[in-house]
Amino acid sequence: MNPDVRSLAYFIVHTVxxxxxxxxxxxxxxxxxxxxxxxYIDDEWVRMAAGVWLFHVEWxxxxxxxxxxxxxxxxxxxxxxxxxxxxxxxxxxxCNAPQDDYWLYCEPGGAFLPDGGWTDDRFDIIQVxxxxxxxxxxxxxxxxxxxxxxxAG
Ligand SMILES: [Zn+2]
Numbered sequence: 700m701n702p703d704v705r706s707l708a709y710f711i712v713h714t715v716x717x718x719x720x721x722x723x724x725x726x727x728x729x730x731x732x733x734x735x736x737x738x739y740i741d742d743e744w745v746r747m748a749a750g751v752w753l754f755h756v757e758w759x760x761x762x763x764x765x766x767x768x769x770x771x772x773x774x775x776x777x778x779x780x781x782x783x784x785x786x787x788x789x790x791x792x793x794c795n796a797p798q799d800d801y802w803l804y805c806e807p808g809g810a811f812l813p814d815g816g817w818t819d820d821r822f823d824i825i826q827v828x829x830x831x832x833x834x835x836x837x838x839x840x841x842x843x844x845x846x847x848x849x850x851a852g
Contacts, residue, residue, distance in 0.1 A: 700758035700834045701739075701834065702739070702758065702833055703739040703833075703834050703835070704736060704739070704753065704832065704833050704834070705736065705737050705739075705744070705830075706733065706735070706736035706831045706832075707830060708732075708733070708826060708827060708829065708831065709763065709827050709829070710730065710731040710824055710825065710826050710827070710844075711729070711731075711767065711770060711827060712730075712731060712811070712844070713727070713770070713771070713822070713825075714726075714727050714810055714811070714821050718791040718793060718796060718798065719796065719798060720796035721793050721796065723791070723793040723794070724793075725773070725789075725791045725792040725793055727798065727811075728770060728771040728789065729753075730752070730759075730767065730831075730833075731752040731841050731844065732750065732753070732831060733750045733845040734747065735747070736751075736831075749841075750844065751838040751840065751841050752811060752840075752844075753833060753835040753837060754803070754804045754835065754837035754838075755783055755786050755800055755835060755837035756833050756834070756835040756837075757783050757786050757787075757834045760830065760831060760832045760833065762830075763829070763831055763832075763833070764787070766827060771789070773791070773792050774790070775788070775790065776788070777797040779797040779799045779800070780799035780800070780801050781801060788800065800837060805837075805839070812839070816843060817842075817843055817844035822844075824844060
């Protein structure tokens with residue numbers, strides 16, 4: 700799998716939401732990159748002007764995957780919904796059900812599509828100053844949530 704997005708640093712967001720299957724609270728993590736990250740488009744790396752949260756992530760740089768799994772072992776490869784056959788998904792800490800990225804990131808009121816914005820204290824966002832690359836097909840706007848980390852090139 701060739702990476703199609705890269706950055707010099709990345710962000711991990713942690714929150715707690717209700718499992719779509721068992722209705723119990725479960726921890727969720729997501730990964731984002733600031734404005735200035737690069738996407739591989741038409742055979743070249745292009746600098747992007749907006750920060751994004753990534754979803755439908757099929758491949759993660761192993762060091763990034765290790766960091767995420769240290770924080771949230773329930774974030775691992777799985778299959779769910781309309782996403783790729785296998786991608787990195789949150790799994791419920793209570794019943795182990797994979798949580799569909801579409802509902803977390805794209806549906807109003809979803810855990811990672813907050814009505815009240817990203818300043819809400821239910822989000823814990825940390826910056827990791829380490830190289831990031833991934834292959835992802837989902838990009839969710841992260842307005843105001845991710846401070847710029849400068850150029851990735
Ligand atoms: Zn559950």
